Amino acid sequence: MNGSRLDDFLALSRSNPWELAPFQESLPDGSQIQVWDTGVLCIEPAVPGNRDLVLSSGIHGNETAPIELCERLLKAILSGHLPCRQRLLFIFGNPAAMNLGVREVEENLNRLFSGAHARGDKRNHERERAARLEQYVTRFFQARDGAERLHYDLHTAIRPSAYEKFAIYPFTHGAPYSRSQLAFLCSAGVDTILLAHGPTTTFSYFSARNFGAHAFTVELGKVMPFGQNDASRFAAIELNLEQLISKPDWQPAAIDLGQIRIFRVCQEIIKQSEQFCFHFADTVANFSAFPVGTLLAEDGEQHWFVREPEEAVVFPNAGVARGQRAALMLSAAELTVDMLDGS
Ligand SMILES: O=C(O)CCC(=O)N[C@@H](CCC(=O)O)C(=O)O
Numbered sequence: 001m002n003g004s005r006l007d008d009f010l011a012l013s014r015s016n017p018w019e020l021a022p023f024q025e026s027l028p029d030g031s032q033i034q035v036w037d038t039g040v041l042c043i044e045p046a047v048p049g050n051r052d053l054v055l056s057s058g059i060h061g062n063e064t065a066p067i068e069l070c071e072r073l074l075k076a077i078l079s080g081h082l083p084c085r086q087r088l089l090f091i092f093g094n095p096a097a098m099n100l101g102v103r104e105v106e107e108n109l110n111r112l113f114s115g116a117h118a119r120g121d122k123r124n125h126e127r128e129r130a131a132r133l134e135q136y137v138t139r140f141f142q143a144r145d146g147a148e149r150l151h152y153d154l155h156t157a158i159r160p161s162a163y164e165k166f167a168i169y170p171f172t173h174g175a176p177y178s179r180s181q182l183a184f185l186c187s188a189g190v191d192t193i194l195l196a197h198g199p200t201t202t203f204s205y206f207s208a209r210n211f212g213a214h215a216f217t218v219e220l221g222k223v224m225p226f227g228q229n230d231a232s233r234f235a236a237i238e239l240n241l242e243q244l245i246s247k248p249d250w251q252p253a254a255i256d257l258g259q260i261r262i263f264r265v266c267q268e269i270i271k272q273s274e275q276f277c278f279h280f281a282d283t284v285a286n287f288s289a290f291p292v293g294t295l296l297a298e299d300g301e302q303h304w305f306v307r308e309p310e311e312a313v314v315f316p317n318a319g320v321a322r323g324q325r326a327a328l329m330l331s332a333a334e335l336t337v338d339m340l341d342g343s
């Protein structure tokens with residue numbers, strides 16, 4: 001693709017951070033490369049396999065490792081080194097926040113899906129972007145029926161994590177958990193799973209709820225600036241994604257459920273006011289556990305205590321906007337056979 005606008009799609013997107021006029025090119029193997037907007041690129045192979053895959057990264061602009069990983073995959077496809085045999089939608093979520101090296105410009109994009117972008121009076125770029133990303137995912141999945149729908153929304157965490165790679169399994173409303181997806185994640189080194197306790201306004205929940213997609217928020221490590229990520233730490237998931245993209249019949253090896261660490265959300269700590277504070281240090285890592293009765297946080301009259309043995313904290317962030325989740329508390333859980341699907 002030498003001399004094409006697609007030579008560096010991420011750079012093109014970052015220099016047009018909120019909008020880019022659509023255009024289309026084709027690859028020698030007959031695949032159509034369709035740019036739908038800034039950071040949004042759809043690959044339509046001439047003969048697609050039976051999986052429709054959305055790979056999103058940079059929904060938070062400073063979470064650079066997944067952006068670099070997706071860029072490597074895209075460049076390998078465009079240069080002909082990685083054949084793309086599945087319909088594939090790349091989304092680089094928030095190019096403007098990437099340019100500023102920040103999580104969000106005005107509002108957390110990953111709290112604006114499932115229509116949250118239209119609630120209240122606020123209008124800003126991230127709200128417009130969330131609305132458009134919903135439309136693109138809808139267009140992508142609704143283009144055909146019968147394919148397996150997948151969405152991996154790739155992130156990195158603000159704090160270090162005792163279990164470096166983990167995924168959030170969006171609330172399933174009672175539907176069984178997917179064995180093959182757990183196998184995919186586990187063989188990609190993502191061996192810790194958090195079972196969400198209710199609907200959310202995240203991107204992964206949007207795809208799961210509206211399109212029956214196997215969708216996950218996948219945390220791949222700690223936030224680092226562009227150019228400072230060690231690609232070898234992402235080799236396993238990169239290889240799995242390459243297999244998924246290039247081999248229509250590929251399946252991850254089956255796993256023993258005992259290989260996966262499962263947590264369920266037992267408390268959600270919501271910041272109410274600017275008085276909110278945690279009672280543990282900023283250096284506490286994700287998955288650190290506290291004894292029953294520990295005071296975790298307070299906000300004016302409200303206090304949050306540990307209620308269950310060995311409750312562990314994840315995503316503590318006192319800097320979130322009022323009304324937003326400031327932390328999740330987790331309890332160790334088990335996935336029993338009756339909670340899983342047949343495959
Ligand atoms: O490290 C942190 O505090 C946040 C990392 C991050 O962006 N996590 C996602 C999780 C989304 C989910 O719950 O599915 C987020 O907070 O948006």
Ligand SMILES: [Zn+2]
Nearest residue numbers: 060063155156
């Ligand atoms: Zn994130």
